[in-house]
Amino acid sequence: MEDLRETVIIPVTASELYSKVSDLNEDGYRLVQACCTKVSEGFEIIYSFDKEHELLNLKLTIPEEEEIMSITGITWSAFIYENEMQDLFGVKFKHMSLNYGGHFFKVSQPTPWNPKN
Amino acid sequence: MSYVTKSPWLIHYDGSSCNGCDIEVLACLTPMYDVERFGIINTGNPKHADIFLITGAINEQNKAVVKQIYEQMPEPKVVIAVGICATSGGIFKECYNIMGGTDTVIPVDVYVPGCAARPEAIIDGVVKGLGVLAKKKEAMEKGLPIDTAKGKEKEEA
Amino acid sequence: MGKRTIIPFGPQHPVLPEPVHLDLVIEDETVVEAIPSIGFIHRGLEKLVEKKEYTEMVYVIERICGICSFGHGWGYCLSVEGVMGVEIPERANYLRTIWHELSRMHSHLLWLGLLADGFGFESLFMHCWRIREKVLDIFEKTTGGRVIFSVCKVGGVRKDIDEATLKEISSVVDGMKKELKELADVFLEDYSVKNRLCGVGYLSKEDAAELAAVGPMARASGLKQDMRLLGHGVYDKLGFEPCIETAGDSYARCKVRIREVFQSIDLIIKAIEMIPDGDISVPVKGNVPANECVVRLEQPRGEAFYYAKGADSKFLERMRVRTPTNQNIPAMVKTLQGCDLADVPMLILTIDPCISCTER
Numbered sequence: 001m002e003d004l005r006e007t008v009i010i011p012v013t014a015s016e017l018y019s020k021v022s023d024l025n026e027d028g029y030r031l032v033q034a035c036c037t038k039v040s041e042g043f044e045i046i047y048s049f050d051k052e053h054e055l056l057n058l059k060l061t062i063p064e065e066e067e068i069m070s071i072t073g074i075t076w077s078a079f080i081y082e083n084e085m086q087d088l089f090g091v092k093f094k095h096m097s098l099n100y101g102g103h104f105f106k107v108s109q110p111t112p113w114n115p116k117n
Numbered sequence: 118m119s120y121v122t123k124s125p126w127l128i129h130y131d132g133s134s135c136n137g138c139d140i141e142v143l144a145c146l147t148p149m150y151d152v153e154r155f156g157i158i159n160t161g162n163p164k165h166a167d168i169f170l171i172t173g174a175i176n177e178q179n180k181a182v183v184k185q186i187y188e189q190m191p192e193p194k195v196v197i198a199v200g201i202c203a204t205s206g207g208i209f210k211e212c213y214n215i216m217g218g219t220d221t222v223i224p225v226d227v228y229v230p231g232c233a234a235r236p237e238a239i240i241d242g243v244v245k246g247l248g249v250l251a252k253k254k255e256a257m258e259k260g261l262p263i264d265t266a267k268g269k270e271k272e273e274a
Numbered sequence: 275m276g277k278r279t280i281i282p283f284g285p286q287h288p289v290l291p292e293p294v295h296l297d298l299v300i301e302d303e304t305v306v307e308a309i310p311s312i313g314f315i316h317r318g319l320e321k322l323v324e325k326k327e328y329t330e331m332v333y334v335i336e337r338i339c340g341i342c343s344f345g346h347g348w349g350y351c352l353s354v355e356g357v358m359g360v361e362i363p364e365r366a367n368y369l370r371t372i373w374h375e376l377s378r379m380h381s382h383l384l385w386l387g388l389l390a391d392g393f394g395f396e397s398l399f400m401h402c403w404r405i406r407e408k409v410l411d412i413f414e415k416t417t418g419g420r421v422i423f424s425v426c427k428v429g430g431v432r433k434d435i436d437e438a439t440l441k442e443i444s445s446v447v448d449g450m451k452k453e454l455k456e457l458a459d460v461f462l463e464d465y466s467v468k469n470r471l472c473g474v475g476y477l478s479k480e481d482a483a484e485l486a487a488v489g490p491m492a493r494a495s496g497l498k499q500d501m502r503l504l505g506h507g508v509y510d511k512l513g514f515e516p517c518i519e520t521a522g523d524s525y526a527r528c529k530v531r532i533r534e535v536f537q538s539i540d541l542i543i544k545a546i547e548m549i550p551d552g553d554i555s556v557p558v559k560g561n562v563p564a565n566e567c568v569v570r571l572e573q574p575r576g577e578a579f580y581y582a583k584g585a586d587s588k589f590l591e592r593m594r595v596r597t598p599t600n601q602n603i604p605a606m607v608k609t610l611q612g613c614d615l616a617d618v619p620m621l622i623l624t625i626d627p628c629i630s631c632t633e634r
Binding site for chain 2: 285293313314315316317318319321322325333334337338339340341343384387399400401403404407410419420421422628629630633
């Protein structure tokens with residue numbers, strides 16, 4: 001039995017994210033979730049993958065303005081998380097396969113988690 | 118309740134509740150509590166409904182939906198806010214996307230607080246709402262304007 | 275090729291207990307595409323971590339959803355305990371597992387009722403909910419609440435269950451088996467019910483894996499995926515094995531859930547036999563250190579994900595909850611493609627959607 005408290009978080013850079021996710025997908029990992037945290041340097045995005053109950057997390061830290069590559073081309077189900085991050089934080093994605101353009105969550109103020117925008 | 122000549126039907130909409138009140142509303146319909154003995158039927162069509170039962174607080178996105186359902190309902194009608202979120206916003210009041218209780222968009226006749234509101238309290242609230250409905254109906258028959266504010270009663274669970 | 279029409283479905287619809295909106299692109303009577311739009315109950319409660327201390331936040335997290343409220347409270351507590359490095363007493367683990375399995379029973383019975391209502395079998399709906407009240411009575415007796423318990427806290431649980439009540443719970447759930455068997459026979463053997471469920475909404479094993487389905491949806495398509503295998507609580511000691519079906523249709527999803535209700539009963543009885551004496555909580559003091567923790571828990575609807583990040587203060591920096599319905603939406607959209615318009619409400623029901631969970 002794995003140690004429940006063990007949280008494996010591997011840092012990645014924006015340029016290697018796409019190939020890394022692609023490798024994991026080939027390996028049979030499934031996307032568990034993606035979430036964003038507002039930190040002083042910009043955004044910290046965690047992508048979690050699972051294979052046979054083993055969890056693997058990729059952590060990407062990017063400056064606020066940077067556009068990152070969408071992973072919907074690899075796992076389509078990521079559209080939910082990417083649209084959520086786009087609406088709530090204002091993270092910018094390139095080549096999203098399903099882009100709601102900010103209408104996924106309708107909120108009273110734009111990007112409530114990142115009010116400076 | 119002999120003064121109600123038509124069986125009151127209700128429509129239920131989940132504003133932004135946590136489902137706790139919604140499942141209690143449904144539990145009211147089932148054998149344990151059985152509001153159907155009062156002739157109350159849960160309908161999905163606003164035009165068939167006399168009572169609008171709303172759970173959960175109002176947010177930016179469902180504001181228009183709630184308003185539209187209210188406007189589609191024929192007069193006389195009664196609005197019952199079930200649960201503390203529908204009453205005032207409750208625990209979610211401070212959330213960025215919550216505007217407040219149901220009365221921020223439509224007039225409310227009966228408030229049923231509780232988190233989650235118990236089926237007994239919901240039934241009490243609905244029965245109280247029937248009284249308001251009868252008054253409104255009377256006013257309508259006499260050709261008086263229906264003053265929603267006057268029918269306001271507070272239900273304490 | 276027929277004419278294409280777009281039908282907006284929801285958020286307020288007679289068959290929908292909860293607000294979800296779909297744009298259904300149909301050709302004659304067949305759905306070609308379904309585009310979901312959500313956000314009708316988005317509250318933004320994760321952001322309340324900035325205003326509520328970590329000990330208070332558990333009450334907010336529980337109110338993500340009134341159906342799996344205990345599970346959310348547990349997941350939150352586990353993640354914060356992980357960040358703080360707190361070990362909770364064994365008895366608390368047993369109690370949490372018992373309440374969690376009871377929640378699963380009530381959630382699955384609720385779903386079975388809604389399913390029966392969905393295919394127009396009103397009396398079956400009523401019977402499912404009648405039996406469910408017995409579970410709610412146990413909750414009320416042990417925690418004081420019917421749907422929201424607030425019994426889990428960081429460091430353990432708030433209430434103990436005494437010996438006599440544990441025995442009573444054991445006999446009540448055991449007694450439910452007979453009635454459940456009768457209902458299960460209707461769901462699984464009745465000709466008209468089978469007619470509505472068999473072969474409807476097929477999701478292949480490959481698609482389920484590709485679209486990352488979770489919970490009963492994945493298990494009905496033959497994937498062995500259940501977070502209880504991770505051994506949170508005392509599942510490892512109870513000898514837990516997931517229920518798996520291979521047909522991948524609505525009937526299989528129904529069967530998985532029915533089997534899980536019976537399995538939950540067995541798990542509860544076993545846990546009650548094994549529960550040790552001892553404390554039910556440890557005192558937790560001080561700030562949450564600047565650390566991260568990820569926890570996954572099997573809710574009635576599938577795998578839920580909790581991420582907590584401390585900031586060396588009483589307030590967490592980030593609390594993220596990813597709920598099972600959120601993950602099942604792509605699979606739902608996939609099963610909707612190519613189905614009959616009349617089957618749409620049924621298919622939406624079979625993923626057991628919990629929109630409050632999804633939108634938080």
